[in-house]
Amino acid sequence: MDVEAFRALAPLCWRAPSAHNTQPWRLRYESRAVRVGWDPADALPAADPTGRDLRLSLGAFVETCLVVAADAGLAVRFDADHCAEGHRIGWLRGAGRRYDTPFGAAGVRDRRTHRGRYLTGPEPEVVADLDALARTVGARFRAVPDAGPLPGLIRAADQQLYADSAIAGELRSWLRLTPRHPRYHADGLTDRALALSRAEAAGLRAALAGYPLLRRVGLPRILAAAGGNPLALGGDVLVLVGPPDLDDQAQVTIGRALLRIWLTVQAAGLAAHPLSQLLDAPVPRAALAAQFGVAPQRLLHVVRVGRPATAAAPSARRRDQP
Ligand SMILES: Cc1cc2nc3c(=O)[nH]c(=O)nc-3n(C[C@H](O)[C@H](O)[C@H](O)COP(=O)(O)O)c2cc1C
Structure with missing residues (x-):
């Protein structure tokens, strides 16, 4: 080589x-x-x-x-x-x-993650192509059978995750909500990539700064509500369902297929917005798994897919690559 x-x-x-x-x-x-x-x-x-x-x-x-x-x-x-x-x-x-x-x-x-508004969801033929890609690694990529409960599940998931101080602290350490952040152009989640207005970014910064104290007075609920309902921004929610008994190496292989899925989404003029909180919080994850009739650990990735109304801001990358 x-x-x-x-x-x-x-x-x-x-x-x-x-x-x-x-x-x-x-x-x-x-x-x-x-x-x-x-x-x-x-x-x-x-x-x-x-x-x-x-x-x-x-x-x-x-x-x-x-x-x-x-x-x-x-x-x-x-x-x-x-x-x-x-x-x-x-x-x-x-x-x-x-x-x-x-x-x-x-x-x-x-390619970029697009967290803004979508005009429509993906056409059925595109979903079929994406599912065919997932099948090459023994997985499936399918629309959520009943999207009705999703907004409630997302709210519950956000609330649960914000209530966990370790998770909230970790998120805070990767947020770059102002261009003055020393790592704004290097890594993490910027206000621009998250599609936050200046006021929203300042509000989130203030809320997270007061986090340890405010946690007791219901901050998780406020933060979860402030996150809004991403499904109101349009698109369809699709789930990558893995085969049973997936080991670590096989999960990496599925990650390779996930990239092919995202590039196919992009080539079709569509965009993707992962909603991993639905898998990170146990109760929403179990509810979603029940819809697919599979064990919760088989759900590997949840993503909103659709035709974006605007262009998304590029995310940061390290120039001084370690
Ligand atoms: C496995 C995985 C899980 C992700 N989960 C989320 C998520 O829950 N919410 C979200 O907004 N973005 C999520 N993302 C997108 C990343 O935040 C995004 O890839 C990263 O910020 C770089 O931005 P880019 O995709 O625009 O290059 C996820 C990405 C990957 C690979």
């Missing part, structure tokens, strides 16, 4: 999506291969205690590397080699031919 040629592409690979935009992946360049691992300092132990979103993000990163390398004419493959203790998921190595993908660097560059 031409390790140096790949190294030059790394900044574009960093455009991969990750929960809270922590960019947990780490590359170690060796003479003939690139080790792909993660830094536990960029995991989310409170919000993501099982590491599900970490592994999906790492899978999305690997797929992004393969797409970017193929677009640049480099023949690169990924060899999975999961080691939880070593914080490693595998190796990028030279291959006999370029990775076969319909996606390219432009899609990687332009």
